Structure formats: C-alpha cells, structure tokens
Amino acid sequence: MSAYRIAVFASGEGSNFQALAEAATAGTLGGAEIALLVCDKPAAPVVHRAERLGIPAFIFKPKDYESREAYEREIVRRLEELQVDLIVLAGYMRLLTPVIVQQYAGRLINIHPSLLPAFPGKDAIGQALAYGVKLSGVTVHFVDEGMDTGPIIAQRALEVISGANAESFANAVHEVERELYPEVVSWFARGLVTLDGRHVTVAGAHGQK
Structure with a gap:
C-alpha cells in the first residue's frame, strides 16, 4: 500500500512542521509522510528545516504572480503531481482561495491557538488573555472559506494560570500544538476521520485527551 502523503503549508519558524516530520520518522504519524513543504517566504526558517530533513519544497514569492488564484493553481498542480492526500496548514499566513479550498474540501486542515469558535483570526492568544x-x-x-470557521476535529484545553503573560502562555499552547497535530494527522492516515456536515467523528476516539 502506498504511503499516505501530506503537504505542509508554513510561512515561519516551522515548529509544527518539525514535529510532524519527527513523528513521520518515528513511525507515529499513522504511516503518513511529508511529500512537500509549501512556503511563501523564501527566507523563512521552515525552509531550512525542510532542507536539513531532505523534504522537497515549493517556495514562491506571491508578488511574482498576478493573483492569489494564479499561484494557488501552481500549488494545486504540484500537489496533484505528488498525489497529496491531505493539506496540513502549520502557520501559513495567507488566506486560501476557493482554488485550493474547494479542490481539497475535506482534505484540508488547520491548527489554531484557541478553543474555537472563541478567538478566531490573528493573535488568538492575546485575545484570550x-x-x-x-x-x-x-x-x-x-x-472552509471562512476565517477559522470549519468543522472542529479535535480540541485540547489549557488552564490559563493567573498572571500568565503572552510569551509563557504561547509557549504552553505551542507545546500542545506539537503534540496534538501529529496525532490528528495520524487519524487521517489511518482512515479514522469521518465528516458529516459540521460533525466530525474519529473512530476509537474515546481516548482523546
């Protein structure tokens, strides 16, 4: 059976990308492999992470294209060539257009640092504090085509300690992200996730934290 292929979209540091890559290497990503990094910032640290790990990357400058749709069509071509099964957004700082959202509906996920629907959009941690x-x-x-409005797959709560500042709480949130995201991707790779309208079922998910 061929490997379950994911593409990770990232724009920055790439800590979640690193966590996913390490899980794939350790065999805890449900058999998934990272087939491609997509990055809109050539100087981003995540690009160097991909280079060190030997993971192929499509790196582009949005200003080199006439529109968002134009570069997204190029991305879709590359995803189709690699037969990508799932797109995983991991700090990708650009809104997606229907070119990708519709093409990969039900196969496109994101991680957000709040308990949605509370605090969507930018600076969710600052909003919460x-x-x-x-x-x-x-x-x-x-x-989906909204701002952090798609059906919820998994959530993990954190207590906000009295007096916590943005930096310390962000570190705690990102630690949880690095644990939860590979776990969720492994569910997809193992075929455990079912979407029905807004309701998501994960087979055997009674053990979720």
Missing part, C-alpha cells in the same frame, strides 16, 4: 478567560487551548479544524 485580554478577555480574561480561565481556559483556552488548541483546535484542529477543517478549513
């Missing part, structure tokens, strides 16, 4: 919540956390969700 400013609001004074006692619990926040991490959400993995399907991507």
Whole structure:
C-alpha cells in the first residue's frame, strides 16, 4: 500500500512542521509522510528545516504572480503531481482561495491557538488573555472559506494560570500544538476521520485527551 502523503503549508519558524516530520520518522504519524513543504517566504526558517530533513519544497514569492488564484493553481498542480492526500496548514499566513479550498474540501486542515469558535483570526492568544478567560487551548479544524470557521476535529484545553503573560502562555499552547497535530494527522492516515456536515467523528476516539 502506498504511503499516505501530506503537504505542509508554513510561512515561519516551522515548529509544527518539525514535529510532524519527527513523528513521520518515528513511525507515529499513522504511516503518513511529508511529500512537500509549501512556503511563501523564501527566507523563512521552515525552509531550512525542510532542507536539513531532505523534504522537497515549493517556495514562491506571491508578488511574482498576478493573483492569489494564479499561484494557488501552481500549488494545486504540484500537489496533484505528488498525489497529496491531505493539506496540513502549520502557520501559513495567507488566506486560501476557493482554488485550493474547494479542490481539497475535506482534505484540508488547520491548527489554531484557541478553543474555537472563541478567538478566531490573528493573535488568538492575546485575545484570550485580554478577555480574561480561565481556559483556552488548541483546535484542529477543517478549513472552509471562512476565517477559522470549519468543522472542529479535535480540541485540547489549557488552564490559563493567573498572571500568565503572552510569551509563557504561547509557549504552553505551542507545546500542545506539537503534540496534538501529529496525532490528528495520524487519524487521517489511518482512515479514522469521518465528516458529516459540521460533525466530525474519529473512530476509537474515546481516548482523546
């Protein structure tokens, strides 16, 4: 049986990309492999991570294209050539157009640093702390054409310790992200995820944290 292939889209440091790559190497990604990194910033640290790991990358500058749709059509061509099964957004800082969202509906996921639907969009951690919540956390969700509005696949809560600052809480959130994202990708690779409208079922998920 051929490997389950994922493409990771990232724009920055790439800590979640690294976690996924390490899980693939360790055999804990459900048999999935990273077939491609897609990055819109040639100087991003995630590009160097991919180079060190020997993972192919499509690196582009959006300004070299006439529109978002134009570079997304190029991305789709590359994904199809590699027979990618799942797109995993990991700090990709560009909104996707229907060119990708519709083509990969049900096969496109994102991780967000809050318990959606609370605090969508940018600076979710800062939003949560400013609001004074006692619990926040991490959400993995399907991507649709809205802003962090797709069906929720998994969530993990974190207590907001009194007096926590943005940096310390962000570190705690990112640690959870690096644990949860490979786990969720492994569910997809093993065929455990079912989407019905807004409701997501994970076979044998009673053990989820």
